[in-house]
Amino acid sequence: MNDSKLVKYIAELGQRDRERLRQLVHSPFFNQHKPTMDLLELILKSIAKGDGPLNREKVYQKLFPKSDFEEQKLHNVMSNLKKLFHRFLAIDYVEKQPLLEDLYTLEATFERNQFELMNNRAKLLEKHLSEQKFEDYFFHFAQYRLNNNLGYYGGHYVDRTKSETMQSMLDHFDRSYLIEKLRNCCHLTANSMQVNTHYDFGLLNPLLEYIQRTYIDVTAQKKDWTIRLYWSILQTMREESNDAHYQELKKMLNESFEYFSPIGQQDLYGFASNYCIRRTMMGDEEYKRELFDLYKRGLETGVLLNNGLITEFNYKNIATLGGNLREFDWTERFLQEYKALLPASKRENVYNYNLAYLFYNKKQYQQVLSSLLHVQFTDVMYYLNSNFLLLRTYYALKDTETLLSLIETFRIFVMRNKKMSPVQRKEYTNFLRFAKKLVELKHHSGTYTRTALEEKLKALRSKIESTDSVINRSWLLDEAVVPVSPFAR
Template sequence: LALFELLIATRRPGKALPNKEEIVQALYPGEPFDDQRVRHTMSFLLKNIEQFLAHQVIFENGHFVQAKLAEAYRRRNLPDQFQRTLAALKKTHEGSPLRHADHYWAGYEIQLQDYLFTATTRRSTELNLQEIGDQLDLAFLALKLRQSCVALSHQAVFKTDYDFGLLKEVLDYIEKENLLELPAIGVYYHCYQALTKATETVHFQSFKKMLYLHDGAFPLAESRDLYLLAINFCIRRYNEGSAGFLAEEFELYKTALEKNILLVNGALSRFTYQNVVTLGLVLGEYDWVEDFLENYTQLLETRFRAANHSFNLARLEYFRRRFDKALDLLQRSDYEDLLLNLSAKTLLLKIYFETAEFNALDSLLDSMSNFVRRKKAIGYHRDNYLNLVRLMKKLLQTPIGDKAAREKLATEIAETKSVAEREWLLEKLEKGI
């Protein structure tokens, strides 16, 4: 304990922790240095910290703790305490609104403890072996489907092939036994079918319908993962050319926001915030976006609120073609975040173009190019913005009446691998052809 208190007391940002000699001087003043003693003390402290961390995680799961308590009473042959604990456990389990895979696994554990107790105390009593098997089957089916959906989603992004093992037999069994009404099975079954048969929209609609109906049957983190699976599906379908999925994605975000499903520890991710605003603006839902900015900005982490609110409010004013207001918001804000700063510069670029402020635009393009070249930490975004600057300069230099030149530039924009605001550039170019 003394070593732990010493480490906590001396822990400071940028300052090294005490070395072994300093530890001995602090813990055992006047005693000679003993390396083995210090290492033993440090090892003992580490083991206790690890046990404490494990203890914290274990006790977050109330069912697990009570199930292990029941097991302990059974092993010690304390029938009254066992039955009281198991009865309370059953009541809590049956009263829970959750019906996810872990719920059925918990049911299996309860039935197993009941069986192990009954089998050793009342040999002539009918045993609950069927109930054990049923709960185990449901837990396995639900877990297998859940894991398969996660693997499929990952596979689509990272181009990795997974072996799904018994999944075909699992799907056949679920269909034969009519288990689709169970949320833990039905939601993931339709999710799997949507992911593997993307062009058959009936599966996505069934997935979405069950998700809306049963999202309360899953823990918050799992509900969030399910909504993100659905949202990512919509993004993929939209990128493949199915424009209607943009509205589907927006609807999913709105529903999840209304139910507070997208919050993590009470906070909304600034990336989710940005995505929602983008969708609303593209779909022309300007009043809704204004309400969203008013009501949800407070859910961002404090350090991100002011900059993200002013930038997205500027985007809203830009889409409403109130360029003076958008410009004022951009010029009054300080965007310390590198990518947000670049996004603000890009919006400013578009405003200068729309308002024919070409001198200001030329100056901005040069400063933006220098800014991007200086910042080595932006990774792949570097090419996006440098290509934007390069192609924007070409657009400004291409005469409006020169159809051939503008068509050539349109082809270059379309074929450039990485470029920010590609659609906007093509739109502005097309107006001059």
């Protein structure tokens, strides 16, 4: 019975939430069916003790000791418990969102014609809204729902000639819709740029014209900063060569950061960083320093942390960029200080790989080899990244024999690995083919005249540039030049 999704879901709860689930199931307001209570106790006891799988027949006998086993009867109890589990999740979520409970109470009083209580709850909700720090999508949506109830109540029972409340309802609804529309368009546009997807954005173009007239080409108000944020983010992707939109994001980072919710702050950093990455890939080297400064600011503000942890991808990107910019002391401190904030299951691998990469940038090649010894190939990407780093290290050491052996081993792995996509396999096999030719040319460079060697390397560069699907192409092109000294023979 442990293969039941219900048991799995309950096991995934923390100890505190399991106890709160127990309180709900035992509450007569939510449940008065004793077998359902007993089933939860059996499940919780099994989870706590780490017992083996629950036997369905034994569980049934404990729930119905005087009855022969009936699969449907047990199924009904489990179904009832599952419904209570779902209700627990809903209540728990509402309790963590104070404005939701206020809104639901307000709307319930309106539906029940308890207008005195409704007005009382409305004042409380207005107070809570005035205390909100961020005027984001949900702030405006809550204001819309509040004014919706008060406006229609006033129109029906007080004075229909007063339009202020209904106008406020419309204004807040517009703002909530525009924020959510823009935010989703930002994320889906980014997705389209990364993978082969297409979305119909519907009213987006006329909305952008309206937003520019109404919110952008006028003096900014605090309540409109989130609209300006996502409008600017979207423009960095739609008008990529126009640096002005990125500069607007930087201005928001420096002057308006506190106006945005945690989600807005993360989007501001994330999309600004992605813009710098795209410009760097287009050859605009100055954006590497821009990106590095963004990463440092993101660490200082905590925006790059999720629940106190840093992802292995952010950790790797920051360490890689720091090493490339020769910010060695800062990068080494970063690797040490943020190691403990990596997910525990990946911590040592991520740390050792990135430490090895830092040593490579510092040209400390023996330390690269030592650090890579501690990297376990838990997935394909660790094997690929580690072997590429190893290849470049042996190349820097001019160890031809070891290098050619590694290239062949690497090639066999790529050809046989079924977890790589056909595109990935082609990218790596092309890279390894060119890397082998490059190594052989460098190894025999002493046998050619300088002019002959230049011609051969020029031909290799031309072939690399004209071939589609080559991973790490830039490294090959950088190295396909006449060497200062020949490789070891």
